[in-house]
Amino acid sequence: MKKPFLKILIFAFLLQSGGCTIFQEIAGNGPTSFRSPKKVFNKISNPLRNDSRLAMLWIGHSTCLIQMDDKLILTDPVLTTTIGIFSKRVIEPGIETKNIPKLDLISVSHPHIDHLSIGTIEDLCPKNKKVPFVFPEGVESYLPGYDYEYIRLGNRNGYEDLNPVGDSITVGGISVFTVFARHWGGRYGLDGFIWGEQSYTGFIFKYNGLTVYFGGDTGYDPYSFKEIGKRFDIDLAMIPIGPCDDCSGCGNKRHVFPEGAVKIFLDLNARLLVPIHYGVFQFRLTDVNEPLYKFKELIKEYGIESRVSIFEVGEQKSFIAK
């Protein structure tokens, strides 16, 4: 009885060849579980920039604080020390939760544990009561009834047709569009893997003539990003570049690697690229900055260094001055 049982177990684990499954996250985080996250020194205490029209503070992974004139948008809020209980941050969040000013918009691209932290949105809620909180359909199944203005947006059943724009709404003057992403939804394993949860999206934010693209988590598609690029004049594109061990190639069906990120950027025809989704959580056994090393090589090859801005966790940059 023992041998067949072991064989089935080994086979099951071999099936886990790619993607950020809960199991890989737990296994990958083994080495970091007993270490404290690396300190971020000189964290910004007041991220509001009166001298800037478009600025961004990288809190880490996919959590970004975007300033568009007088509006503040927080993407994929994760500021907790751990995600999914077991996975620990490699580096602290780039700002203390108490120093995040009252926000104008919070967005969640999908419910995976590295993009939605219940603990974080619980902590942010007292200062942000009734603040618009946008997400693609399906994410509502993972949100407690906190006192935000929850806004569910359509994502065209996971963007199965050729239209890469899902839904849109204007809240507090900020226009929000859900746009094509190729990923998967769910949070607890089966719901995403087998039940086919499609709660994922990318976002376009437009305000006062400024346009920002937030990629969430996505694979590459040769058609859809070009279409998005035709429809929106994008100033800033935040695009995931990981996770990956061997970061050569465009990526897999559900994640882009650095080359895929560069292709998305070129397809979008955006002015500026900020790489995200690396450096904070140990999804693989290799260096968390492995995607960044490859990315730096590629932007030289493609000759786009002047259009790329690489952030340190906790760093804030202004892209367009007043």
Add this chain to the structure above:
Amino acid sequence: MRRQFLIKFPGKRFFASVRIVFTVSLLLLLSGGAHSQAERERTLLKWSSWTLFQALPSPVFFEDKGDNGNGLEFGFEWQVTPVSYTFKPNKYLGHFSSFMIKPVKKFSGSAELFFTPQFSLSGFDYSRVKRYMYNAGVRAYFPLMQGGEYLSFSLGAGYYSQKNEFYSKYDGVMFEAGLYSVFGMAGLKFTYKHNAPSRYNFGLYIKYY
């Protein structure tokens, strides 16, 4: 008469069948790697895999107390939730759920009707009650950490029913308390059955959705 205190564990055949259920469940969970994600919600797969996961038992130790001694019997119980009421769901989710309960609707604060069939693997040698029994009642969950996703607790009360070998019925009031983690899907649970031959039960709580 001197009282004995024994702990009994189940035999090989039982563990073999548990391994099969575990393995099939694990395969279902793991077989959809990132490269083969579903493109749209698969209702049949959803309900069939959920049903299979409900078959995963929660291991429990039962007190076994009789005139001739005391023992601790090993067994299993299953968690069935016919109705759940979420105290404060978001505006897109209703207060009520039935059987398949979204974890956030449970661990963020809820009350539910529960039905818990229990089975002792080795039987009750001292109290001579039947291997099969059940509890049913109401329990409420309260979040402790990270909205309850990291840690939540429950308190409950209800009715228990057991029969002995001569089909005499023991029933009465039971109380329980639980502490849960891992998205509310795993925890520790303690049950007290007033005046029952198997008064104290202690074990794990395992329930996927």
